[in-house]
Structure formats: structure tokens, C-alpha cells
Amino acid sequence: MYRSAARRLLPAEICRRTLRLASPTPFSAPIARRAAFSAGPADNPQNHRPDNTVAFNSSPSSDERRNPRATARPKAHWQEEQTRVLQASLGHVIRLGWTEFAMVAGAKEVGVSPSIVGSFPRKEAALVEFFMDDSLQKLIDIIDTKEDLKNLIPSHRVSKLVRIRLEMQAPYISKWHQALGIQAQPLNISTSFKQRAMLVDEIWHAAGDEATNTDWYVKRTVLGGIYSTTELYMLTDNSPDFQDTWAFLDERVRDAFDLKKTLEEVKYLAEAVGAGMGGPVQGFLKKVLQG
Amino acid sequence: MSMRSIYRGLRMNHSRFLCSHLHSHATSFGFKEVREEDKSQMVGNVFTSVASSYDVMNDLMSGGLHRLWKERLVSKLSPFPGMKHLDVAGGTGDVAFRILDSIHDVAHRAVGDIHDDNLLEETQIFVCDLNPNMLRVGRKRAQERGLGGNKSLIWVEGDAEKLTFGDGSMDGYTIAFGIRNVTHIEKALAEAYRVLKPGGRFLCLELSHVELPIFKELYDYYSFSVIPKVGELVAGDRESYQYLVESIRRFPRQEKFATMIAEAGFQKVEYENLVGGVVAIHSGLKF
Numbered sequence: 143m144y145r146s147a148a149r150r151l152l153p154a155e156i157c158r159r160t161l162r163l164a165s166p167t168p169f170s171a172p173i174a175r176r177a178a179f180s181a182g183p184a185d186n187p188q189n190h191r192p193d194n195t196v197a198f199n200s201s202p203s204s205d206e207r208r209n210p211r212a213t214a215r216p217k218a219h220w221q222e223e224q225t226r227v228l229q230a231s232l233g234h235v236i237r238l239g240w241t242e243f244a245m246v247a248g249a250k251e252v253g254v255s256p257s258i259v260g261s262f263p264r265k266e267a268a269l270v271e272f273f274m275d276d277s278l279q280k281l282i283d284i285i286d287t288k289e290d291l292k293n294l295i296p297s298h299r300v301s302k303l304v305r306i307r308l309e310m311q312a313p314y315i316s317k318w319h320q321a322l323g324i325q326a327q328p329l330n331i332s333t334s335f336k337q338r339a340m341l342v343d344e345i346w347h348a349a350g351d352e353a354t355n356t357d358w359y360v361k362r363t364v365l366g367g368i369y370s371t372t373e374l375y376m377l378t379d380n381s382p383d384f385q386d387t388w389a390f391l392d393e394r395v396r397d398a399f400d401l402k403k404t405l406e407e408v409k410y411l412a413e414a415v416g417a418g419m420g421g422p423v424q425g426f427l428k429k430v431l432q433g
Numbered sequence: 434m435s436m437r438s439i440y441r442g443l444r445m446n447h448s449r450f451l452c453s454h455l456h457s458h459a460t461s462f463g464f465k466e467v468r469e470e471d472k473s474q475m476v477g478n479v480f481t482s483v484a485s486s487y488d489v490m491n492d493l494m495s496g497g498l499h500r501l502w503k504e505r506l507v508s509k510l511s512p513f514p515g516m517k518h519l520d521v522a523g524g525t526g527d528v529a530f531r532i533l534d535s536i537h538d539v540a541h542r543a544v545g546d547i548h549d550d551n552l553l554e555e556t557q558i559f560v561c562d563l564n565p566n567m568l569r570v571g572r573k574r575a576q577e578r579g580l581g582g583n584k585s586l587i588w589v590e591g592d593a594e595k596l597t598f599g600d601g602s603m604d605g606y607t608i609a610f611g612i613r614n615v616t617h618i619e620k621a622l623a624e625a626y627r628v629l630k631p632g633g634r635f636l637c638l639e640l641s642h643v644e645l646p647i648f649k650e651l652y653d654y655y656s657f658s659v660i661p662k663v664g665e666l667v668a669g670d671r672e673s674y675q676y677l678v679e680s681i682r683r684f685p686r687q688e689k690f691a692t693m694i695a696e697a698g699f700q701k702v703e704y705e706n707l708v709g710g711v712v713a714i715h716s717g718l719k720f
Contacts, residue, residue: 219720220700223632246513254632257604260511261634261701261718 224262226252228272239317240266240324267330270321274337277310278344285348296349301395303345304369305388308376312384319377342366364401368394460616463679469616473592476614477564479673480524484566486668487525493667494660502712503609506638507531509705509714510605514540515552519559519603519628521593521621522611524567526574526586528638529560532607533585554584559598561591593621598628605629609638613684622697629719635699639690640681641706641713648709656681687713 231248238244242265246256262268284306285291291299311318325334342365372394376387413428460469467475483490491499506528512518512535520529533556540553562568568588575581591597593608593615606625615621625635643649656678664674685693687704690713695702699717706713 218700220718223720227632242511242513249632255604255630255634256513256632257510257516257630257634258632258718259513260509260605261716265511 220261223254224258225272227254227258228269229276231269232273232276235269235314235317240270240320242266245269264329266324267327267333270324271330271333271337273311273314273321274334274341277307278337278341280310281307281341282344285344291348297395297399299349300345300365301388301392303348304365304372304391304395307341307345307369308373308387308391309384311373312376315376318373322373338366338369342369345369360405361402364398368398461680461683463676463683465679472616473563479676480564480614481566482670483664483668483673484524484564484570487567487570488527490664490668490674493663498708499610502638502707502714503528503531505707506607506609506636506714507535509716510607510634510636512536512539512605515555516604517557517559517602518605518607519561519596519598521561521596521606521608521625522563522614523560523607523609524562524564524571526560526571528607528609529558529571529586530575530578530580532558533580533583536585556585557587558585559587559589559603561589561593561596563590563592565590594624596624596628600627601630601633603628603630604633605636606633607636607638610640612637612639613680618685618690619693619697622694622699626698626719631720633719635694635715635717635719637690637694637715639684639713639715641684641690641710642682642686643710645709652711687715691715 227245227249229248230251231245233251234244234247238247242259245259245262245265249256249258259265281303285303291302294302311321314321324330339362342362346361346365368391372387372391375390376384379387381387460467460472462472462475480487495502510518510532512532514536516532516536518529518532520532523529536553536556560568560571562571568590572581572588575583575586580586589597593611594617606629608621608625612618612621622635629635643652660678661671661675664677665671668674684690687706687710691702691704694715694717697717698719700720701718702715703717704713704715
């Protein structure tokens with residue numbers, strides 16, 4: 143007990159002293175502090191480098207959320223444990239809903255004190271956001287591994303991907319309205335928007351869309367709308383295996399692609415008209431149309 | 434000013450490493466230096482003398498705000514039915530009652546879970562205090578609240594530095610306005626770490642340091658001029674409240690204390706300032 147305490151304290155102390163020697167001004171204090179914060183129970187001296195980012199107040203998964211494709215930085219031990227708890231909690235959502243009770247049950251399941259639930263700043267939101275991140279990761283894995291997706295035409299590929307993603311929340315459908323409610327709360331809404339934007343982005347990306355002009359916004363808004371309306375349609379769909387939902391989805395995607403075609407036709411027409419009216423107008427129209 | 438704080442910082446570090454070698458060493462009692470063995474005795478005297486008027490004084494000094502702070506502490510803890518919780522230095526039961534209320538509230542909301550009644554009975558909240566007088570006040574208040582026969586509340590006389598609970602036996606550990614009075618803060622933190630289960634949380638509510646320029650002047654004036662007078666008038670004890678305000682100034686700053694918590698082994702160490710740092714809630718997670 144005392145030996146382990148000494149082992150914990152000693153490296154931190156050595157580190158702090160060396161830091162002080164290196165820069166004897168009071169400004170070295172924050173660095174020293176940072177180094178000391180990373181002290182864990184079974185730490186070795188290497189973990190006491192000042193650049194260690196296990197500083198207090200770091201939000202759990204904001205970095206990963208921003209870019210799920212980026213190679214995840216090694217998580218701190220407590221973050222891994224939190225993830226384990228969240229993963230186990232999902233199994234209790236059907237019975238207990240997207241609530242802290244499900245999280246307590248999840249913590250008990252993995253043998254961690256349910257007290258850990260209190261360490262999530264926005265409890266139920268953390269669970270929903272974890273599910274969204276987790277599902278997106280699964281979708282990305284599917285996009286990367288499934289070959290037959292690449293053979294589909296873009297419109298089919300889009301509707302197939304939306305369907306795969308929505309099927310992931312099918313088991314939770316009886317409680318999904320609750321999750322939507324949590325996502326719509328003022329404190330959580332910015333994260334929900336970000337997560338949805340990322341999801342839509344992934345799907346367009348997988349559909350082979352590399353556009354960088356104003357179309358980009360139009361397309362994402364349209365698909366975002368399709369995704370959300372289908373998600374809502376699904377809530378009240380009682381048909382076996384959500385057949386009605388998928389039919390609805392296919393129609394909406396077809397409409398959107400028709401709209402895309404229509405837009406293109408309008409564009410060509412405008413260009414033709416512009417050509418007829420002469421140089422300056424044509425140049426202006428080109429600028430407008432290409433953004 | 435910065436020189437002085439550096440000097441103080443060095444001295445505090447120094448004393449921490451010396452204290453393990455020497456039997457006796459000077460520690461702080463307010464602004465006074467006293468021998469280590471005497472501190473807990475002197476703190477004991479303070480609380481013996483203020484026990485009866487403790488809650489009235491808390492209300493008067495903080496303008497009732499201490500209730501909100503304690504609510505905040507409990508909501509950060511987010512208690513659950515079946516919890517084993519240890520509230521150290523909580524003799525008058527203020528925090529323990531709130532935790533119990535919160536657990537009952539949670540249990541009422543959790544419909545559909547049939548095991549809840551058993552879980553409620555399994556709930557245990559240990560109130561640990563060094564001072565029997567404070568515990569007496571707490572027991573009396575429990576009876577007034579109709580919690581006299583409640584099996585969930587367990588009153589224990591004990592030292593934060595030498596807890597009598599087994600390793601990994603607690604889900605939560607709180608200490609509200611208490612750690613300042615402990616002779617060796619790091620020993621108390623090590624004990625907190627020891628008794629918690631993996632995933633258990635440490636939460637500390639403590640009067641802390643104000644940084645905002647003008648507010649700081651006001652707060653200092655209030656602390657050193659008003660509080661001792663109020664203490665004299667209401668509790669009939671100026672010295673105890675003089676000690677109180679001095680001990681707040683001697684307590685490590687928020688960041689420093691967070692470092693100490695991390696050094697005790699806790700992870701995800703965070704703190705939140707309330708009322709610009711008049712009080713701070715530190716929290717840590719054990720793994």
C-alpha cells in the first residue's frame with residue numbers, strides 16, 4: 143500500500159522538480175500541473191510527460207466524434223471503461239429506455255460501480271450519442287467491406303445505405319422516440335446535428351459523390367431530409383420488417399434523384415438561354431450556376 | 434505575491450515529504466502553526482463548540498446558499514438505489530439526507546424494474562464523522578425527519594485518515610466542508626481511493642479560492658470582518674469562526690487540490706467553481 147503510494151508520488155515529484163529547474167519562472171506551474179494530472183494508479187514515469195493530454199476536463203469523445211475515420215488516439219483507462227459501460231447499457235435500453243437506469247444496469251453488467259453513471263456529463267444523451275457514433279462506425283465498416291454495394295447505381299446505393307443505417311435502430315424502435323426527444327433537447331441538439339451531418343456525408347461519399355460546388359449543400363440537405371422523414375415514418379410503421387418504410391424510402395430517394403435531373407435540365411436550359419442573350423449574361427449565369 | 438505563493442507551494446510540498454519521516458511536525462490551524470498531533474484535537478474542539486448552532490450558522494454565513502451547493506453535490510453524484518455510500522465529515526447528516534431523498538426519488542421514477550424494493554433496502558449510506566457531538570446532532574435531525582428507524586442510514590464515528598471500511602466497498606464517497614480540517618489531506622484521499630469500488634466516485638465540496646478581482650476584496654472583507662462577528666453573536670464563539678475563515682485561506686487552490694486528487698490515483702479529475710470559487714466541487718473517478 144505505502145510502496146504503491148510512493149511509486150505514484152515519486153515520478154510526479156521528480157518530473158515536477160525537473161520542470162521547475164528547466165524554467166524557474168512561475169509560468170512553469172501549469173505545465174507541471176498538467177503532468178501531475180496524468181498520474182494514474184499503475185503509471186510508469188513515461189506517462190508523466192507534460193504533453194500527455196489526459197488533462198482534467200477533457201471531454202470524452204469529442205475528437206472521435208469530429209472525425210470517426212481518424213485513427214483513434216489511445217484512450218485513457220476511464221474512457222475505455224465508460225465505453226464498456228455504454229456498450230452494455232444498450233442491451234438494457236429496450237427494457238428501461240434511454241435512461242440512466244439502463245446505464246446503471248449496464249454498469250452492473252460489466253462489474254463496474256454504477257456510480258460511474260454520474261461521471262457522464264449529460265447522462266442519457268451520452269448513451270444516445272454513443273449509439274449514433276457506434277452505428278456510424280458500423281456503417282462505415284460496411285461501406286468499406288461490402289463489395290456488392292459498389293455495383294449498385296447511385297440512387298440504389300443511397301437508399302440501401304440509409305436502410306442499413308435505419309435497420310440498426312430497428313431493435314430500439316419502441317424507445318426510439320425517446321432518443322429523438324433527447325437529441326432534440328437544447329443542450330444536445332448541436333451534437334445531434336453534427337452526428338446527422340456526418341452520417342449524411344458518409345452516405346453521399348459512399349455513393350461516389352465528390353462534388354464541391356453549391357450542389358454539395360443541396361444534396362446533403364435533401365438527403366438529411368429523406369433520412370429524417372424516413373426515420374419518423376419508421377416510428378409508426380407496423381408492417382412486417384418495416385416494408386412500408388423501405389418502400390417510402392425508395393420513393394423519396396427516387397424523387398430526389400429526379401429532382402436532381404430536373405435541376406440539371408433547368409441548368410442546361412438557362413445556359414442555352416444565356417448563350418442566346420449574349421456574352422455578359424452567359425458569363426454571369428455560369429458564375430451563378432457553378433457557385 | 435507570486436513569490437509568496439511559490440514559497441508557500443514549496444513549503445507545502447516539503448512538509449508533505451517530511452511528515453512521513455518525522456513523528457511530529459508543524460501543520461496549520463488556521464493561520465497558526467500547531468503540532469500535528471494537536472490539530473485534530475483542536476479541530477475537534479471547534480466542532481464540539483459549534484455543533485449545536487452549526488446549521489443555523491451555515492445558513493447565516495452563506496445566506497442559505499450552502500443548501501444549493503449541497504444539492505449540486507448530490508446531483509453530480511447521481512445516487513442510485515442499492516448504493517453503498519460513504520459521507521465523511523457529514524455529522525449533521527445534511528448531505529446524507531439529500532442523498533437518501535434523491536435515491537427515493539430515483540426509485541419512484543424507475544417504474545418497471547421489479548427489483549427496486551429490494552434495492553432500496555440494500556441502500557446504505559454511512560455517515561462518518563470524527564466528532565461525536567456532530568453525529569449526535571445528525572441522529573437527532575434524522576429522528577425529526579422521521580428517519581430514526583431508517584436502516585439505510587448508518588452513523589459511524591471515525592477518522593477520514595483511518596477509515597474502518599474494507600477495500601473496494603463503496604460506490605461513492607463525498608466529503609462536504611470537511612477535508613480542510615483533516616490533518617493530512619493526502620492520507621484522507623488515499624483512504625477514499627482505497628474504500629471505493631472500481632467505477633466509484635469521489636466528490637468533494639469545499640470552500641475554495643476566489644479569483645475575481647473586486648469580488649475577492651468583498652469576499653475577504655466579509656470573511657475576516659463579518660463572519661467572526663456573526664459567530665460571536667450567534668454561536669458565542671469568535672475563535673472557531675476565525676479558524677474557519679483562516680483555514681479556508683490555507684486550503685490548497687482548486688488546481689493544486691485537483692493535482693493532489695490525481696496523485697492519489699483518481700482519474701477524470703475535474704472541478705467546478707460555484708459563486709466564482711467561494712466553493713468548488715472536485716470530482717474523481719476510481720479505476
